[in-house]
Amino acid sequence: MSWKPEVEELRRRRKLAEQMGGPDKVERQHSRGKLDARARIRGLVDPGSFREIGKIAGRGRYDADGLLEDLAPSNLIFGRANIEGRPVVASADDFTVRGGAADAAIKRKFEQCEAMAHSLKIPLIRMIDGTGGGGSVKTLETIGATYVPAVPGWGDVVRNLDTVPVVALALGPTAGLGAARVVASHYSLMVKGLSQLFAAGPAVVEAIGEPSDKESLGGSIIHTRNGVVDEEVASEAEAFRRARRFLSYLPSHVGQLAPRTASLDPADRREQALVDLVPREAKQVYSMRRLLDMVFDAGSVFEMGRMWGRAAITAFARLDGWPVAVLASDPSFLGGSWEARTSEKVERFIKLADQFRLPVVHLVDNPGFMIGREAEMAGTIRYGVQAMNAVYKATVPLASMVIRRAYGIAGSAMSNAETFQYRFAWPSGDWGSLPIEGGIEVAYKAEIEAAEDPQAHLAAIRERLNRVRSPFRTAEIFGIEDIIDPRDTRPLLCEFADLAWRALGADPQAGRSAPGA
Template structure:
């Protein structure tokens, strides 16, 4: 990285800000040096962070934050907290205007940890850790003794909270991943994502995609293989891979156009939607919509994951986050139903009446309120096994096939799986000038 222009370069403290380049992309970078007073944020350091955020927003450049901080400067007291508030507000004003990527290479404790939640994407090195309240406070309040890594290490967050999009070995690898991520993104919300050069023909047939689907509706397969077949040169960047594995979120390109892909993963929880999956997908859809990336949704889900615990923890509210994200998205949206699409999950996975631009289904797709077995268990609970089997056969034949949905306008086309990539590429070309009139309001009220 080269940094020819410094911001507040004479200011004391661990924060340094520059306007420079990252692998050929112009960016604003602010770094907190953990070797200077353990990266403790003074009011001056926070003002440097705020200056960098304001410069990124004014110049319409991505904001890169490199964080290694033990929290607010205790010696400075309330002034340090005031400065942190100024920095947090400046970063917040960048949200949805320019991409915000945070790199953690060391501690991110208390206030700096909360800044990670404001960032669009977080990249953590293996030695980093982040938490709002550390092991000492946990032990004092709960009596549980725990170390930094177990409480907030990179691996812990990757599995439990979904904070990091990627975990890497060191700071150089983190910067390389940030550059890789930026390659899919525009500099700001009023720009288009950069077109990628590719020799992969947009009309390439992908029979291997359909061949992945097992003959039984309960069989498992890796949906990432379908994504690999559809993407240019089989390349994509998966984000938050170890958290909420029942939904996959990736950046890829189709005919050189960067896209965001959301896909149910049958290999994890049978592709059902739970709270983490809803949050993961909703955040990803909202980001793609903010920065003009078309959204491709690959659907194969039997519904929402049932359970008392999930309902008590707010499945309704969190499931609504995904409904809300798709419902307000104005970028080109293409939905492909690979196999199952049942019940409420059918609705939230960008169904036709949720406003997608093109809804496709493979010939064996099943669209219904529920599967044949579930319907038989409810409607034929007193029937003999033979009567239930006959009911299931008739139910599947009359109601589950995609042609019924196509007749009613809920599916635009039932297609040969081998033609999926070609149809998506053509649709993206047609939709490249899509515009929608936005509602006049201060802001929406996202379910949180």
């Protein structure tokens, strides 16, 4: 006896699931400028690689004879797929089914999606487009009682953060549990004008007397500047590209080493423009991002969190094909001074690099922690010390390159001073416990006030101190390991990357380009 009737029934149920919330709701999704959940998965993963799990899970409607009339599928779609040939768990909320609300989902499907990632040690991508976990207050009448809040499967969310790379793409309004799932990630994105994120939406917020709309309450302009979300992009397609690229720098799981790629950029390349990059005038700025582009493998710099904690640049990049985590000062914002947000950003990034075993390159131009009343009100010193603690706790190899300033406690957070210092400085290096420009008047106050010509005496002191602030004086006493020609920066950092990855146990021949390539 054949099982063809059951196979035909399976085919029919799959077809019903592919209709998602139905033609009208799918069309409404498209009319809002949004892709549907299945199109999103196709746009994210390698073509033809997606194998869906639990496709026919949902709520069936049956006639009097027990025959299936229709199927409302679960509003979470997930399965196994590839990104650049490497396996991942890809998931997407289906907003066309009850607005992506969890009360229209099947909880076990959510749990299994999360559990699959850490159980099989493969990255997880969540494409989130939905509301909270409890559904409408109307569900209370259906249930007949209220309930104590809990999120089934959240333990798996936490385990994923400890074991595999997690990427979250907010692709529409995300509130409550949806917002929490965005934040519970290593890298998160919003689409400008399309995505919003909030603990509770405008209608709920209005109940406490704060009229608002979705964009003003939780648009990307808010959350990419307060550190809740890492990045805003212009389109869903760009979000998919950035998610794929983020994963390319990381291993599939904690305990595995990230892949090296073939590089056609010579490790011994010396950029002539570097020798003139830093101005002699201390108050003039320069482009640290231009420096990154000149030093790391061509086209390999991938910055994250550009709009928040702006005194520090955090990025992944490659050196001779090896992936590294890059922390760099940005002298164009607050002179590179670490304030509370920047310190928080540094702490998070160093922990991410250490968790996934990426060597760190720190390019330093830090005049210290931000000072003043606002900085004190923001708790800058607490966040700054936490960032410094993260640097000291990190166990991956770290190389620091002092480009210009390194002052105070923030300057000393460039590396762990109690370990071997893989460190270089440019001739523009300028360091100490306090910048001379701001400290002379304090240290020599009585002497200056007693002088016949205070201004001339101040100038004489300044000239005297400038003679001993030369970085070469520090090198004489081995207070700095090496001062280098700025044009040697890339070759020396490529050498560091090779040694660092050997120390981590990588095959030094992995990913090398063919001779003469």
